[in-house]
Amino acid sequence: MTKVIKNGTIVTADRTWKADVLIRAGQIMAIGQNLQGDEEFDASGCYVMPGGIDPHTHLEMPFMGTYSSDDFESGTRAALAGGTTMVVDFCLPAPQQSLLEALQMWDNKTAKAACDFSFHMAITWWGKQVFEEMAQVVDKGIPSFKHFMAYKGALMVDDDELYASFQRCAALGALPLVHAENGDVVAALSQKLLEAGNNGPEAHAYSRPPEVEGEATNRAIMIADMAGVPLYVVHVSCEQSHEAIRRARQKGMRVYGEPLIQHLTLDESEYFNADWDHAARRVMSPPFRNRQHQGSLWAGLQAGSLQVVATDHCAFTTDQKRYGVGDFTKIPNGTGGLEDRMPVLWTKGVNTGRLTMNEFVAASSTNIAKILNMYPKKGAIVEGADADIVVWDPKRSKVISASRQQSVIDYNVFEGMEVTGLPRFVFSRGELVVEESNMKTRPGHGRFVAREANPAP
Amino acid sequence: MTKVIKNGTIVTADRTWKADVLIRAGQIMAIGQNLQGDEEFDASGCYVMPGGIDPHTHLEMPFMGTYSSDDFESGTRAALAGGTTMVVDFCLPAPQQSLLEALQMWDNKTAKAACDFSFHMAITWWGKQVFEEMAQVVDKGIPSFKHFMAYKGALMVDDDELYASFQRCAALGALPLVHAENGDVVAALSQKLLEAGNNGPEAHAYSRPPEVEGEATNRAIMIADMAGVPLYVVHVSCEQSHEAIRRARQKGMRVYGEPLIQHLTLDESEYFNADWDHAARRVMSPPFRNRQHQGSLWAGLQAGSLQVVATDHCAFTTDQKRYGVGDFTKIPNGTGGLEDRMPVLWTKGVNTGRLTMNEFVAASSTNIAKILNMYPKKGAIVEGADADIVVWDPKRSKVISASRQQSVIDYNVFEGMEVTGLPRFVFSRGELVVEESNMKTRPGHGRFVAREANPAP
Amino acid sequence: MTKVIKNGTIVTADRTWKADVLIRAGQIMAIGQNLQGDEEFDASGCYVMPGGIDPHTHLEMPFMGTYSSDDFESGTRAALAGGTTMVVDFCLPAPQQSLLEALQMWDNKTAKAACDFSFHMAITWWGKQVFEEMAQVVDKGIPSFKHFMAYKGALMVDDDELYASFQRCAALGALPLVHAENGDVVAALSQKLLEAGNNGPEAHAYSRPPEVEGEATNRAIMIADMAGVPLYVVHVSCEQSHEAIRRARQKGMRVYGEPLIQHLTLDESEYFNADWDHAARRVMSPPFRNRQHQGSLWAGLQAGSLQVVATDHCAFTTDQKRYGVGDFTKIPNGTGGLEDRMPVLWTKGVNTGRLTMNEFVAASSTNIAKILNMYPKKGAIVEGADADIVVWDPKRSKVISASRQQSVIDYNVFEGMEVTGLPRFVFSRGELVVEESNMKTRPGHGRFVAREANPAP
Amino acid sequence: MTKVIKNGTIVTADRTWKADVLIRAGQIMAIGQNLQGDEEFDASGCYVMPGGIDPHTHLEMPFMGTYSSDDFESGTRAALAGGTTMVVDFCLPAPQQSLLEALQMWDNKTAKAACDFSFHMAITWWGKQVFEEMAQVVDKGIPSFKHFMAYKGALMVDDDELYASFQRCAALGALPLVHAENGDVVAALSQKLLEAGNNGPEAHAYSRPPEVEGEATNRAIMIADMAGVPLYVVHVSCEQSHEAIRRARQKGMRVYGEPLIQHLTLDESEYFNADWDHAARRVMSPPFRNRQHQGSLWAGLQAGSLQVVATDHCAFTTDQKRYGVGDFTKIPNGTGGLEDRMPVLWTKGVNTGRLTMNEFVAASSTNIAKILNMYPKKGAIVEGADADIVVWDPKRSKVISASRQQSVIDYNVFEGMEVTGLPRFVFSRGELVVEESNMKTRPGHGRFVAREANPAP
Ligand SMILES: [Zn+2]
Ligand SMILES: [Zn+2]
């Protein structure tokens, strides 16, 4: 039983050409002219691209006794609806919890995933047990470890622990990730704002200025440098952080930066909306920045100093957001984006001339697969690769609206934005899962993707 | 009649995997496991990579009534010996000469080329005729135009002409290149040095300090920015020039920088050698720089702010160099390098850990093919690509010596350097042209590679 | 016959203290407590500061058969009204004209100057005569030479000439100044705009983008570096130019940057005013920039990477501006500012907290006197200095209006701006020339200030 | 009883002129021509400058049950011998100790001081008591607070405490200082080196790379920015730290950087000396760096991005250094320098053309007095200032040697360096305390200098 995508133009990270794609058994079997298959899909006028990969999601993430509302079922459905065929989520052990036990818990959530997925493991505490279990986590196909420099009193680790963990990553051939904000200063600024009576969502932005993010990025880079390990900085939102990354790269360091589609296209004025709900729905960390920061992020994608675009999808309903009425520090942090990342990046990136189509593929898929060591199984249109494919119709357009979205939450931060460039077909390991607005996803289809560590040094 | 390269590990710009390569009719016909062919080549223990491309050579270049000594025969033989399967040379019209007529003259020189080649057209004067002929040159498959900001009174063009030509490039979808040094200042410094009695080869270096190159690079970038065209800066030799490129890229401009293998590995102390011949043989523009500049260039290749490595191969014999005894400004500018570029870059780049093997392929071949619009015909290991392939033996080593080189000149600027990593086999459009030290090149095998312009804006 | 300024607080570039100032014979005779004099001036509540120095004016400048409208009489009266007690004007030889002859012409214009003045000599052409006369110009007390990198076909000199003149400056201990814009590119952009039918004043701004200024600044710096001479960049208007200056200073070069009060406080939106006259009155080169550039200039004054604030006062009436109706390139370049520089800098600099009072004095007076080698005769409150003093009342305020200005032109680019901080008294070499709104200036009181060269190297 | 310094050339931070200086009652009474006094000192051929101020010393500093060997008697004698007439020392409270009690202890040490002195108060722990006592410390004339970001487990404070203390400084108009090195990383690197058997003094340098200092500087700057307070970074030793300072200044922040005379002139090769004693005597934090870092520091003094030069004088004998045999972390940190700072800065700065004489005065005295709020009482040659004066003979020279030094330790890190430019006379508040090699210092002459806070915000 084979499928063939006919008459399209293949667009990969490094070239563009007209060819058909033959799929069998979930993989790309052939690429060439006039291929035949049992089932044909017409890609006329479309671009045939590697399915998107979102390297940064939080599905069904525990939070104050409840969970972020999109779970692996609705979250991966949203992903597929927008042309994203794989997500990488974060396993977050509780303090003193075994990494392996946490991993089991997270794995349990994925039973209804509709697309493939992988995990990053978070290092939320430090000790001999963590040190040792890191090797087992790598053996299970998870050679990437996340570190929070913010969320003091909860997930945050200090410089000591960062350095110890980064060294351990170096020894294991694993990649450390950081959420870079100075947690001490964020906590102090938040306290000060609350004491001064600033308890609304706009105070969230005040409590996390770009300088605070830039500082932490710079610090993480130094620690990675001392440990002799590459570094991946999640949700780079501002010039200060980007500048630190550029400076590191310019001395030859391997540092990667991940802007979010939100930071590329939305700005801080959202927090000044008079409607508490409107503003609170946009509360995430780092917060949206001003237009100069957006310009910096786009230029980074153009210059190659930033490499990938993610969502940090962590969806809370308006009801959940309202936990923070009267105290912005209690507003659950996170926004959606999984369904919108690809169309918004195409619309604001490719249609404006900022990015070439090849750069779009690189930033939304291929670079991620390379950095996370799963290329070309994922992120590629080559023979033998998983048939995670999006057939992209550059003419299809829609107005983004919560009323029509796959995510279970009741709003969308991109509400009202017109996007041009949408999937005609989406394939997940060869299965047709989306046909224009028609969702054909199957809960449970998604599988865990094990990734290799780098060779031991 | 097919050939198959067996048991090797394919290394491309974006991945590394074990597979065989099947060649037929000069092209790659298949890539896969256990391929069979009429003739087999054992690549055990080797890397199978796209043949190198040198984007910057001057073969049989006219100079003061004579020519640079390596012509298309010996030059391409040297190239192939070192794993480079294509060169891009510069067509240099005389003042007031028709571009088309010059192109004919250059084309005439290529009859004995042993590998494929293309041209850049130089804009050495300006006028209505040049403006118009540029379109015809593009139509002939040469969408790249070189501009000299130095060599005052000879090849140099001024800012007016640069801007006019860059605008014309923009309109034609062509890529402007610049030799970036401030010709006025070089001429004045040279005059001053001669007047002060500094007439030896070391004065050549004094006459062209890094600041003078950085300035011109910065100026060319501004002019390209105003004209709305990308820019390719040849022989970037110093931090000043690199800094200007970084600054441009960081605002989103498409500026490319080409360090030479010489500037990456040799330093200015060569000019202080007491032996006039030793120093004069290293005279090229820009001159070799100090170690800090070398560090900047390597970091640029690592960070992606510099993209390609070339040679500016322009070989003059010691006798020719001696035209400049008593007046360094008369020493013909140029060194060799075609045979050495790949082994030296591998030895000093990959073996030291500075570059990954994939980055080596990108810098020596793939990025060049992409920037010059001939990818994936060249610079790729994919089905349908030209079978320009080097089977690289990372264990083979030699000591570089003029006594064993293909170039016809009587010295080698890398003399005595031990390199580890050399071709086992080299294929040019499917023909085996090198087997270890055994040269099997065939004069006349090489063909002109026509390149496409970018889409008109 | 002595005067004493009583009860004030002296503010100099390096300190602030309460003391009286005793004046005799045009000089400061004593500074101390409880001084007595024949005439007393009450400075209660005021700051006693060195009179302002404007290093950049064009009074009665020849232009297309007419002259800029403020001459040395009205111009110096305007200066004094705003607390500026000295101006440095530019002597502009015609092509092939003797520098000395031009100087005589310029000197003839100064008969009615109401405050002291000096000149910069412009190098508008190059030759043996210029080379030789430069020494005589220095001997006459003018050790600063201006070079125009723009105004192609008129004042512009090329890189050759710049380098020759900068070398000559080095030999003479003189300071080169540059108007930094790439004249070739400005001319080409202007032509292109006119051809496209953009002939209004807003096209003036389009024809001189920041990149064009930054490039020229960078080039002038390199040439100064090669010539071994300091450099003074007039009217630095943008981050690009400022960045080049910072980069130079950071390698230890002595490069000075002069923002204008206009560029610090007015922005490019002025050119988009629907009223042709409004926009044309703001036409100057470089044009006003956006707010980010303003921020850069203020930060430069704070950090010390920019040192002085000038006006480039060159006042044309609306009638004169109208020469350029239908062709923006014919709009005479220049705005006023002499009367407003000090109050506007105080209001937007000191009152906002950007600058300390001491920094205000440094930027408006002392640094200029130091850089131009006339400190502490000018720019200082010390015994023996010329009694050029402004008694500044930080509470006095007014709304700037052409209807009340000293300049003879019919508009003011700061029209409607409220300033707080104005002179109570102004003394020019000991003579009271302004008492609040009361002008007591005396045409012909001003004298030429001869300045020393730096020691020969 | 008056003294007059005759026939000299006065050199201050902002000008140079010939005048006599009349001293009475410890202060400068008059400056002018042909002054008469009871006692005359011939300054022919000499420069009359403000006495040096060393903003960073540790005299009789407690260390592991003993003390740094130069106390206020020998230390201030050394200072005066080299033309430094004031030192600012650090009061270091023990954990939980009252700041006021510590200050009393420190004050007790100063009974035999031969020159004037002041203190910085260190914040070595945090709590309500510290918060409150800071106001009292300011009231006692000490508006500057030092923070250690290194020396983990001892003096180090964390980001929380830094931010709290910086905010307190802002409220009090006080200036925070930081020793900027990432203490966590230093501790971990040290541990790692020891475990690997690297226990010699060279490992001290390995344990504190420039990146570790640059990171902490960057972090302190961000925290100061958030607290809205200026910042003074002590012993800036490297480009990384300097770069962070430049970046801050370039956004308008008031950040000051203090290179040490050691880092300006000595390099890391000292640690590779085979003689343990030689290397250990140079152990200080930050360690000496390479020549590129030296170049950065000198350029900073030229550009104004670094402002002052200090010594961090903390003198341990070879015997004391030997506590660290077998474990470099136990080598007491510190070198001498008080006697040598001025002659070495003059020799390597002024005599080489890097700094003007005025810049020498600024960096060695005036800028310090300004930043620490004691100008022009100190750091100035003006009427009413303290007569802390050095009469500098630019022709006098000597070879630095421990055998002839005032410091009580048995070596000198500048041993063998020839300096040209030495005091002929030194006056401390009008008393002649040095006459060439003749020491006339009087223990107990020195007095505490109270300094003002900045106005409350
Ligand atoms: Zn995060
Ligand atoms: Zn996240």
Ligand SMILES: [Zn+2]
């Ligand atoms: Zn060239």
Ligand SMILES: [Zn+2]
């Ligand atoms: Zn060339």
Ligand SMILES: [Zn+2]
């Ligand atoms: Zn101008």
Ligand SMILES: [Zn+2]
């Ligand atoms: Zn002007």
Ligand SMILES: [Zn+2]
């Ligand atoms: Zn310290």
Ligand SMILES: [Zn+2]
């Ligand atoms: Zn210290």
